[in-house]
Amino acid sequence: MDMTDKFYDVVIVGAGVGGGAMANRLAATGARVLVIERGTYLPREADNWSVKAVFHDKKYTTAETWRDRTGKAFNPSTFYYVGGNSKFFGAATVRFRKEDFEDLEHEDGVAPAWPVSYDEFAPYYDEAERLMGTHGTAGEDPIEPPRSGPFPHPAIGHEPEIQAIADKLRVKGLRPFSLPIAIDRHEGGACIRCATCDGFACKLGAKNDAEVRLVGPALKTGLVDLVLETKALRFLTDTTGRKVTGIEVEQDGHRRTINGDLFISAAGAINSAALLLRSANDAHPNGLGNNSSDQLGRNYMAHNNTAMMAVNPFRKNGVTFQKSLAINDFYFANDVKPYPLGNVQGLGKLQGGMLTASVPFIPEWLMDRFAERSVDWWLMSEDLPDPENRITLDSDGTIRVNYTANNLKAHRELVKHWSRVMRSLGYPIVLTQKMDITVSMHQCGTARFGDDPATSVLDTNCKAWDLDNLYVVDASFLPSSTGFNPSLTIVAQAIRTAEHIAANVLRAEKVA
Numbered sequence: 001m002d003m004t005d006k007f008y009d010v011v012i013v014g015a016g017v018g019g020g021a022m023a024n025r026l027a028a029t030g031a032r033v034l035v036i037e038r039g040t041y042l043p044r045e046a047d048n049w050s051v052k053a054v055f056h057d058k059k060y061t062t063a064e065t066w067r068d069r070t071g072k073a074f075n076p077s078t079f080y081y082v083g084g085n086s087k088f089f090g091a092a093t094v095r096f097r098k099e100d101f102e103d104l105e106h107e108d109g110v111a112p113a114w115p116v117s118y119d120e121f122a123p124y125y126d127e128a129e130r131l132m133g134t135h136g137t138a139g140e141d142p143i144e145p146p147r148s149g150p151f152p153h154p155a156i157g158h159e160p161e162i163q164a165i166a167d168k169l170r171v172k173g174l175r176p177f178s179l180p181i182a183i184d185r186h187e188g189g190a191c192i193r194c195a196t197c198d199g200f201a202c203k204l205g206a207k208n209d210a211e212v213r214l215v216g217p218a219l220k221t222g223l224v225d226l227v228l229e230t231k232a233l234r235f236l237t238d239t240t241g242r243k244v245t246g247i248e249v250e251q252d253g254h255r256r257t258i259n260g261d262l263f264i265s266a267a268g269a270i271n272s273a274a275l276l277l278r279s280a281n282d283a284h285p286n287g288l289g290n291n292s293s294d295q296l297g298r299n300y301m302a303h304n305n306t307a308m309m310a311v312n313p314f315r316k317n318g319v320t321f322q323k324s325l326a327i328n329d330f331y332f333a334n335d336v337k338p339y340p341l342g343n344v345q346g347l348g349k350l351q352g353g354m355l356t357a358s359v360p361f362i363p364e365w366l367m368d369r370f371a372e373r374s375v376d377w378w379l380m381s382e383d384l385p386d387p388e389n390r391i392t393l394d395s396d397g398t399i400r401v402n403y404t405a406n407n408l409k410a411h412r413e414l415v416k417h418w419s420r421v422m423r424s425l426g427y428p429i430v431l432t433q434k435m436d437i438t439v440s441m442h443q444c445g446t447a448r449f450g451d452d453p454a455t456s457v458l459d460t461n462c463k464a465w466d467l468d469n470l471y472v473v474d475a476s477f478l479p480s481s482t483g484f485n486p487s488l489t490i491v492a493q494a495i496r497t498a499e500h501i502a503a504n505v506l507r508a509e510k511v512a
């Protein structure tokens, strides 16, 4: 599609969760919207569910190289497709807690309050769950924030092995609950409840990712254009620096400029920061939107994440879809420690080959034996915003992820305690692997929103303080990472921003 001869009211960079939700909501306003996506559609094919293709050959992962803080190059496990990283997500669509929107004291510091309260955000969570088609049971999660009603769909339920664990946990005084999940698993739904969901793409299109639930319906309205294999290189501004006038893109090896009225960066927390840094000009010498605060790219967070296999050598685990159960008893200060530890949730069922992809020296037959007999968990603890944890660009343009993990003591306690719980339930062998810098799946925080231009990049509607027509609507806006999966909150914020733009910006322009 040649979009250089067209003029768009809104141009969105990135067809992932944030960009998809924006396009979806703005489609209803009658605005002319263009979405620019560097990737293509991910083909629905047998390899979607192949451990070899996904984990060993990394068929779908970007081949891009980034660098860590020491300058060491690494290949990030990130995905550039229509739908963004959500093509491979585990579909856990969880609300942050009321307390996450307030100052929350952790072992290693304070997670800062948000500029909006949970109560203000809650209606957008209602809408986000509806858009994403979340399954869950209201009232089960012991620290559930207030909600206006039931989930759009009932919980997907536990298979016998997981139900047995839930029952045993209850006997121990814990309060396990159904993890809210966005898959098409209900009467008439296309999901067959397979073992290759979390970390894989869905070959049936039954996972409620951003392509299926957000971008696809937006395109169906006929009001949104999507251009593929087009990489945004930099935003261009007028001489005052207040107004973005266009985006320079690379398409088919050529550079072109796309014009528009209003621009939205939704390239993901790392790529949005890189894009704005790359857009530096005379009016914005340190990157677009960075004049007031010098916060652009800073406060990068990605969670402390550990995958755990709890093995009972004498019993096979016949479960197929394991990501149905979660535990929040340690999310805040708790009986084990007087500070928050994090969330525990089922991990998609591990297979031997998935483990040997990252630990190649252990024979696959041994890992297969373990995986057949294991219950697998994802343990997630909050990491705290640190201005020195930041995305920068090297002189050759390569993205550098300067990151040193923090709040690690709490995470180690969570891993230690959950290992203990697993052993007490009859799983004597516990193997853990902490995720490293290559696993940037929960990347966030690089352009945080706030109510003070001196300490935030975006205002409370996600507009860059320093510009009149530039918004950032992806995981970049999060001022704290919380201990939960981010995608539902990104969708909720996009809905909120789209509502603001529709009511106050597009309408105002039409009136003028």
Ligand SMILES: Cc1cc2nc3c(=O)[nH]c(=O)nc-3n(C[C@H](O)[C@H](O)[C@H](O)COP(=O)(O)OP(=O)(O)OC[C@H]3O[C@@H](n4cnc5c(N)ncnc54)[C@H](O)[C@@H]3O)c2cc1C
Pocket (backbone or CB within 6 Å): 013, 014, 015, 016, 017, 018, 019, 036, 037, 038, 039, 077, 078, 079, 080, 081, 082, 083, 084, 085, 086, 087, 088, 089, 090, 091, 092, 093, 094, 198, 199, 200, 230, 231, 232, 233, 266, 267, 268, 269, 271, 272, 275, 441, 442, 443, 473, 474, 475, 476, 485, 486, 487, 488, 490
């Ligand atoms: C294996 C895995 C499991 C996960 N599980 C869960 C889960 O269970 N629950 C959950 O909530 N979250 C999960 N996540 C995280 C979730 O997928 C992300 O938080 C979410 O997708 C981030 O949305 P975003 O809009 O910020 O960015 P993305 O979804 O990454 O979208 C960014 C889009 O921008 C495009 N893009 C980037 N740069 C450019 C450019 N310069 N020009 C044009 N286009 C560009 C990308 O191709 C992409 O489509 C998981 C992620 C992974 C990888």
Ligand code: SF4
Pocket (backbone or CB within 6 Å): 183, 184, 190, 191, 192, 193, 194, 195, 196, 197, 198, 201, 202, 203, 204, 205, 206, 207, 208, 321
């Ligand atoms: S569990 Fe359902 S949604 Fe997930 S990959 Fe399998 S069929 Fe698709």
